[in-house]
Amino acid sequence: MVAISFKVDEHEARTIRLQAKREGISVSEFLRRAARLALTPPGKPRTVRCRHTGARIFAAPERLPPLSTEMVRDLLSDFP
Numbered sequence: 001m002v003a004i005s006f007k008v009d010e011h012e013a014r015t016i017r018l019q020a021k022r023e024g025i026s027v028s029e030f031l032r033r034a035a036r037l038a039l040t041p042p043g044k045p046r047t048v049r050c051r052h053t054g055a056r057i058f059a060a061p062e063r064l065p066p067l068s069t070e071m072v073r074d075l076l077s078d079f080p
Helices: 010-023 027-039 069-076
Strands: 047-049 056-058
Antiparallel strands (some): 047 056
């Protein structure tokens, strides 16, 4: 395997490590997944029926990890 290195500031490093830990994967695997997602063109969204409400909702792309409560909190943390 080839090693790739790059520099990030302290805040970026903490953020990367925290996200990797929340997903239960190594920093290397987290960054590999992020790179694959960035390079993969999005497909047509598909819908599924919500098992809780019965409503039609957009399905998560199969290449993404499941959405966790912590991830939603993180996404909404700076929302007004």
